[in-house]
Amino acid sequence: MEHVKVAFGTGVVLGLWHGQLAVAPTTAHLLTHHEGRCSANCKFCPQAREAAADLRMLSRVVWPRFELKKILAAIGENSNEFERVCIQAVNYPNVVDDLCELVARVRGACGLPISVSCQPLKAGDIRKLADAGAERVSVALDAATPEIFERVKGSSYTWGGHLEALEHARAIFGDRVSTHLIVGLGESEREMVEALQFLHDRGITTALFAFTPISGTPLSSRPPPDIASYRRIQLARFLIVNNLSKAKRMRFDGGRIVNFGVGRDVVNKTVKSGEPFRTSGCPGCNRPFYNESPRGPIYNYPRKLTRDEIAMVTSQLNLNEDQDDILK
Numbered sequence: 001m002e003h004v005k006v007a008f009g010t011g012v013v014l015g016l017w018h019g020q021l022a023v024a025p026t027t028a029h030l031l032t033h034h035e036g037r038c039s040a041n042c043k044f045c046p047q048a049r050e051a052a053a054d055l056r057m058l059s060r061v062v063w064p065r066f067e068l069k070k071i072l073a074a075i076g077e078n079s080n081e082f083e084r085v086c087i088q089a090v091n092y093p094n095v096v097d098d099l100c101e102l103v104a105r106v107r108g109a110c111g112l113p114i115s116v117s118c119q120p121l122k123a124g125d126i127r128k129l130a131d132a133g134a135e136r137v138s139v140a141l142d143a144a145t146p147e148i149f150e151r152v153k154g155s156s157y158t159w160g161g162h163l164e165a166l167e168h169a170r171a172i173f174g175d176r177v178s179t180h181l182i183v184g185l186g187e188s189e190r191e192m193v194e195a196l197q198f199l200h201d202r203g204i205t206t207a208l209f210a211f212t213p214i215s216g217t218p219l220s221s222r223p224p225p226d227i228a229s230y231r232r233i234q235l236a237r238f239l240i241v242n243n244l245s246k247a248k249r250m251r252f253d254g255g256r257i258v259n260f261g262v263g264r265d266v267v268n269k270t271v272k273s274g275e276p277f278r279t280s281g282c283p284g285c286n287r288p289f290y291n292e293s294p295r296g297p298i299y300n301y302p303r304k305l306t307r308d309e310i311a312m313v314t315s316q317l318n319l320n321e322d323q324d325d326i327l328k
């Protein structure tokens, strides 16, 4: 393998090219290089088989192609700038061989933990990734319900197949398995919260993404999610993954969260920490501005929130100061 793609911000930190970064990535992001499009056809993705989008893009980030040897040397020299390496892959024949080679070579270049984010692989292939030195694996469910999955990813994948791959990954990687969920594909807040609980109960780490319309994809005219709704889901996720609340303790009105199932003191303390609103996923992954322009609105904060930002998030949540509920 001679070349891979490097997320723009990662390349800046590695010194591969120059650029201004509002916030530096704490995870180095690489993407397998493949001539042509992904063989799958997810409707939000610029790499998809039938998309007419720029192939240098993944979400709203540009990933220029670069020589692997030089990337590995730069990762070796700059490994203290990062907490993790994430290797992502589009779907094509022999992708597993490429992933294993890339994991082994990154492993040889630095001591950083490596996440691999890939299509639902067979158990034997997931085992190969572990043997090559991957620390975690992520299979992106993206959709919160089987119906939305079918609509958005159904031409190439099945909900059951993804869950099965996540189960196989759990058997091999233990609690070092992640998945991505995209808010804004048509699910209700309740459906997203129930998906977060379902995955948490199965020991799977969840990373929240805000749907980002990309031109040249079938969903290019769909709007990004409402920011207040995204904040409620971020807060619910944080309470669930830290075992402070459960989906079944929360209350919903027309699919919308109106109560988080914990006392007002816990909600206030959690919101004031700012932690629920930071990028979620594998440890050490901040994915700066993957979903949004640095000009905002910022869905996933790639660093600690300032006091002003916490005040803004609090007003977006519209919490009721007298009761445990959210104001309508």
Ligand code: SF4
Residues within 6 Å of the ligand: 027, 084, 085, 086, 087, 115, 116, 117, 137, 138, 178, 180, 207, 280, 281, 282, 285, 286, 287
């Ligand atoms: S959460 Fe971050 S490090 Fe983990 S698979 Fe997703 S993008 Fe990669």
